[in-house]
Structure formats: structure tokens, C-alpha cells
Amino acid sequence: MSAGKLSVVGLGPGDARFLTPEAQAALDRAEWLYGYAPYLDRIEVRSEQRKIPSDNRVEAERAYEALAAVVEGRRVAMVSGGDPGVFAMAAAVCEQVERGPEAFRTLELEIVPGISAMLAAAAACGAPLGHDFCVISLSDNLKPWTLIERRLDAAAEVGFAMAFYNPISKARPWQLDSAFSRLRERLPAATPVVFARAVGRVDQRLRVSSLHEASGEWADMATLVIVGSPATRVIERPGRPPLVYTPRRA
Amino acid sequence: MSAGKLSVVGLGPGDARFLTPEAQAALDRAEWLYGYAPYLDRIEVRSEQRKIPSDNRVEAERAYEALAAVVEGRRVAMVSGGDPGVFAMAAAVCEQVERGPEAFRTLELEIVPGISAMLAAAAACGAPLGHDFCVISLSDNLKPWTLIERRLDAAAEVGFAMAFYNPISKARPWQLDSAFSRLRERLPAATPVVFARAVGRVDQRLRVSSLHEASGEWADMATLVIVGSPATRVIERPGRPPLVYTPRRA
Structure with missing residues (x-):
């Protein structure tokens, strides 16, 4: 029974080029692998390993099941896209560790x-x-939209660049445009906004725009949105895509 | 001349177990490798590759030199500890791309x-x-301390967890304690504080404390400090170190 272990493993943004040796080793050691089905699909396993896919929005149940399997002595991997600690499975697992x-x-x-x-x-x-920034989930499934608004206001007022996770979905179609509207009242119109879709995958798509022009129509569930600070700059380059950066004196 | 290319490469937190295949490939392709000496020391190179170490605090000069070598046709890697985009070399390189x-x-x-x-x-x-957070460099070398204070206040007021880079150094001995004092006026005394030294290295050391007890003496230049939000929880575990997490409803 004492052999059981749970590894919560970050797969990175997509391609195996971004999977660390440490993460690969954790996957290799696992008998059972839990995760959101599209993340599990990315992984090649040996015939004796077992994948147990689940839907999204069932993070709590998935975490509980994986922990219960470990108690029974299994070596279990719980896979997460990107990093498990940022709006992903590590917090869901910790919740079940506390409550279970x-x-x-x-x-x-x-x-x-x-x-x-x-x-x-x-x-x-x-x-x-490149300088002080904040990271906000725009999903109001688990917190009130008014709290998100307060965080957007505060971030704009003190000059944080911002990264938005969960910017939009079919069930949450208006939140991103609402966030842009709110930020337009507090930040310069030229503030750079980056839409990065499916980064690290073959269908990666990048769009550099401004707060004035930014539209929620340019994002989907696979998009990470970055809004610059007032100090963030765009460098136009002949024959190459623009570079966006926040100076270290920001 | 057209073969020149600059790869700004994140080495991760320390051990090669955290170096991605993409980063390793970029290092393998480079003829010349620039970087802060301790980061270059981590890398094994082939005899025909050349390491060009430099001191810290010369990021601008290092970036300029590397870019100039690329213009001359060299394949160059600029190495960075952790991620190059977070308080590291990517912004310094972009600055020189813009100004040069x-x-x-x-x-x-x-x-x-x-x-x-x-x-x-x-x-x-x-x-x-695990939920909304901000990332702040506590170094006031390149920005006024009053701006850092405004960011700390805002982060506490809207419930961001916080990660502090550059928390302390010989030349900046008081800033971290000053930040803790300021946060004590705005956050519960029990707010968890984590001191993580040399993470991902053999001499990794972790200390979980509270805002009430936290002391700048527990940090050095190699320490990453995390201050929780009011929602952040500590789970005591028999026979194991405590777990710290911020719930998804925060």
C-alpha cells in the first residue's frame, strides 16, 4: 500500500518540445493517468499504463478519484496543460487533500x-x-464579476501588465469585451494587447493589437490574452512580426 | 551573414531535469553562449562552442554584444535562469533591439x-x-520604492496572492521587511508566506510561515517569496511538510 504516489504534472503549452525531463519521468512512473481528455490525448503511454480521461468542469471529482487510487497503492499521474499551479489541477488536488x-x-x-x-x-x-504584472482568470463561474472588475481597476491604476486566463467561452461570451471597455477608461488607447492562441502548438496564432482596437471576437477558449502596462512598447520590425515588451524600468 | 540568430533561452530553476527539449536544442545549435556566469556554469558545451560569461547588472551591455554577434552571422544563445520573460534577459534584449x-x-x-x-x-x-495573483520585483534599482508600495497596497486590497522576485540583497537589505510591515496593515496576520530558496536545486530549502512571523532574515538573493491572499490556506499533514494553496474560488 505504501507505494502509492500522486504526481500532478504540467505538460506545458502543447508540443512535447516543452515537456521537461522531470515531467516525462513522472509520466513514465505512473500506472494510472488522470486528466482532461484532450491533455491525456497528447501523451503516449505504454500498454500497461491506463488513461482515465474526464471532462472539464469536474476537477474536484477527478482529484478525489486520483487521491483515492493513491490510497489504494497506485502510482498516479494527474496531468494538467501548462503549469498545474496556475488555474489548474494543483489547487483542485489540494482542496481534496484538505477536505477528504x-x-x-x-x-x-x-x-x-x-x-x-x-x-x-x-x-x-x-x-x-518583463516587469511587474498580474494574472487574472476572467471566469466568473467561481467568483463574482465585480471582484474581477476591482482587480482590473487596481491593476490598471498601479501599472501592472496583465495576463488573462479563461478569457471567453460559449457560456461566458461578454466578459472579455467588458474587461476591455473597463480598461479603456483607465489605460492609454495605445496600450498593447496580445492575443496568443494555441501557443506551442502547430496551429499557434498571434495577434498584436491595441486596447483601442482589441475585440473579444479575436479570442476563444484556447487564447491567452496579455494587456500591457502604460510602459509596454511595440517594436515594429521590417519583414518580421512586431516585438512587444515591458521595460525593466516599469 | 544571414545564418545569424539569437535564441534567448530559459534554463528553468536549476537542475537539468527542468530544462525543456526546446531549450536544450537551442543551446545545442548555438556557437556562442552569453549569460550571467553562474547560469553558464550550469551548461555543458561542446569543445567548438564558446561561453562568454558576464557579471550581473550588465544586462544591457550583454544584450548589445549578443545582438552585435548575431549581426556578424553568429548563432548565439543568451541564457537566463528560470524564464527569460520574467525579470530576466528577454526584456533587456528587446530594449537593445529597439534602441540599437x-x-x-x-x-x-x-x-x-x-x-x-x-x-x-x-x-x-x-x-x-492557484488563483489570481501578481508578480512584483522588490528591487528599487530601476523604479521608485513608492511605486512598489502602491503595488503592494493594491494587491492586498483586491486579494491577489503575490510572488516577489529580487526580495533582498546586500545593497537592498530593508525592502522585504518594509514590504511585510506594509502588508501587515492590510492583510490578516495568519496570511501564509512561503520562502523558497534555490528551488529545483540540490540545496533547495522551503519555509512556510505567516505574515505575522515572516522575517527578511529568512531570505537571500536566491529566495523567491510568496505571500498568500486572504483566501490562501495551509494544510497540516502528519509526517509531511504543510501544503499551501489558494482555492479556485478566491
């Missing part, structure tokens, strides 16, 4: 970091998160 | 992301950055 049976608090748990979407998106366009 | 000669804006530039210290530190203790 005592055995959940004695088992072996490791969290293996990964390249988060914001880092991959920033690298793809320059260094927009 | 026209040739700097036509050359080939790629930025390869890495596991940043905050992600490694968070993974080592749970998921303290």
Missing part, C-alpha cells in the same frame, strides 16, 4: 511544474511580462 | 520559455498561486 479523509493527508504528493501558457505566449511575442 | 542599429530589428530572434522560479516555488509547497 485523513489518508489523503498522509500520502505522497509531488507537483511537477510546467511552462504555463502566459510564459509561452509572452515568449512568442517578446517580453510583455 | 537597424540591423538589430531585422535579425532572427527567438525566445524559448523556461520554468520560472515562481512556478517551481509554488509547486514545491502546493498551489499558492
Whole structure:
């Protein structure tokens, strides 16, 4: 029974080029692999390993099941896109460790970091998160929209660049445009805005715009949105895409 | 001459276990490798590759030299600890691309992301950055301390967890304690504080404390400090170190 262990593993933004050796080793050691189905699809496993896919929005149940399997002695990997610690499975697992049976608090748990979407998106366009910044989920499923508004206002007022996770979905179609509208009252119209879709995958798409022009129509569930600070700059380059960066004196 | 290329490469937090295949490939392709000496020391190179180490605080000069070498046709890697986009070399390179000669804006530039210290530190203790958070450099070398204070106040008021880079140094001995004092006026005394030193290295050391007790003496230049939000929780575990996490409803 004591062999059980849970590894919460960050796969990075997409392609295996961004999977660390530490994460690969954790996947290799696992008997059972839990995760949101599209993330599990990215992984090649040996015939004796078992994938247990689940839908999104069932993070709590998935975490509980994985922990219960560890208590039964299994070596389990819980996979997460990007980094498991940023709006992903590590917090969901910790919640179940806290709420669940005592055995959940004695088992072996490791969290293996990964390249988060914001880092991959920033690298793809320059260094927009090169100085003080904040990271906000625009989903109001688990917190009130008014709290998100207060965070947007505060970030604009003190000059944080911003990375938005969960900017839009079919069930949340208006939040991103509402955020842009609110920021337009507090930030210069020329503030750079980056839409980075499917970064680190073959269908990666990057769009550099301004707060004045930015539209929620340019984002979907696979998009990471970065809004610059008033200090963020765009460098036009002949024959190459523009570079976006926030200077170190910001 | 057209073969020149600059890759700004994130090495991750320390051990090669956290170096991505993409970053390793970029290092392998380089003829000349620039960087802060301790980061270059981590890398094994082939006999025909050349390391060009420099001191810290000379980021602008290092970036300029590397770009100039690319203009001369060299394949160059600029290495950065952690992620190059977070308080590291990517912004310094972009600054020189903008300010330097026209040739700097036509050359080939790629930025390869890495596991940043905050992600490694968070993974080592749970998921303290599991919901909205901000990332602040406590160095007032390049910005006024009053601006840092405004950012700390705003972050506390709207409930961001916080990751502090550059928390302390011999030349900046009081800033971290000053930040803790300021936050004590705005956050609960029990707010979790994590000191993560040398994460991802063999001498990694982790200390979980509270805002009430936190002391700048527990940090040095190699420490990443995380201050929770009012929602951040500590889970005590029998026989294991505590877990720190910020719930998804925060």
C-alpha cells in the first residue's frame, strides 16, 4: 500500500518540445493517468499504463478519484496543460487533500511544474511580462464579476501588465469585451494587447493589437490574452512580426 | 551573414531535469553562449562552442554584444535562469533591439520559455498561486520604492496572492521587511508566506510561515517569496511538510 504516489504534472503549452525531463519521468512512473481528455490525448503511454480521461468542469471529482487510487497503492499521474499551479489541477488536488479523509493527508504528493501558457505566449511575442504584472482568470463561474472588475481597476491604476486566463467561452461570451471597455477608461488607447492562441502548438496564432482596437471576437477558449502596462512598447520590425515588451524600468 | 540568430533561452530553476527539449536544442545549435556566469556554469558545451560569461547588472551591455554577434552571422544563445520573460534577459534584449542599429530589428530572434522560479516555488509547497495573483520585483534599482508600495497596497486590497522576485540583497537589505510591515496593515496576520530558496536545486530549502512571523532574515538573493491572499490556506499533514494553496474560488 505504501507505494502509492500522486504526481500532478504540467505538460506545458502543447508540443512535447516543452515537456521537461522531470515531467516525462513522472509520466513514465505512473500506472494510472488522470486528466482532461484532450491533455491525456497528447501523451503516449505504454500498454500497461491506463488513461482515465474526464471532462472539464469536474476537477474536484477527478482529484478525489486520483487521491483515492493513491490510497489504494497506485502510482498516479494527474496531468494538467501548462503549469498545474496556475488555474489548474494543483489547487483542485489540494482542496481534496484538505477536505477528504485523513489518508489523503498522509500520502505522497509531488507537483511537477510546467511552462504555463502566459510564459509561452509572452515568449512568442517578446517580453510583455518583463516587469511587474498580474494574472487574472476572467471566469466568473467561481467568483463574482465585480471582484474581477476591482482587480482590473487596481491593476490598471498601479501599472501592472496583465495576463488573462479563461478569457471567453460559449457560456461566458461578454466578459472579455467588458474587461476591455473597463480598461479603456483607465489605460492609454495605445496600450498593447496580445492575443496568443494555441501557443506551442502547430496551429499557434498571434495577434498584436491595441486596447483601442482589441475585440473579444479575436479570442476563444484556447487564447491567452496579455494587456500591457502604460510602459509596454511595440517594436515594429521590417519583414518580421512586431516585438512587444515591458521595460525593466516599469 | 544571414545564418545569424539569437535564441534567448530559459534554463528553468536549476537542475537539468527542468530544462525543456526546446531549450536544450537551442543551446545545442548555438556557437556562442552569453549569460550571467553562474547560469553558464550550469551548461555543458561542446569543445567548438564558446561561453562568454558576464557579471550581473550588465544586462544591457550583454544584450548589445549578443545582438552585435548575431549581426556578424553568429548563432548565439543568451541564457537566463528560470524564464527569460520574467525579470530576466528577454526584456533587456528587446530594449537593445529597439534602441540599437537597424540591423538589430531585422535579425532572427527567438525566445524559448523556461520554468520560472515562481512556478517551481509554488509547486514545491502546493498551489499558492492557484488563483489570481501578481508578480512584483522588490528591487528599487530601476523604479521608485513608492511605486512598489502602491503595488503592494493594491494587491492586498483586491486579494491577489503575490510572488516577489529580487526580495533582498546586500545593497537592498530593508525592502522585504518594509514590504511585510506594509502588508501587515492590510492583510490578516495568519496570511501564509512561503520562502523558497534555490528551488529545483540540490540545496533547495522551503519555509512556510505567516505574515505575522515572516522575517527578511529568512531570505537571500536566491529566495523567491510568496505571500498568500486572504483566501490562501495551509494544510497540516502528519509526517509531511504543510501544503499551501489558494482555492479556485478566491
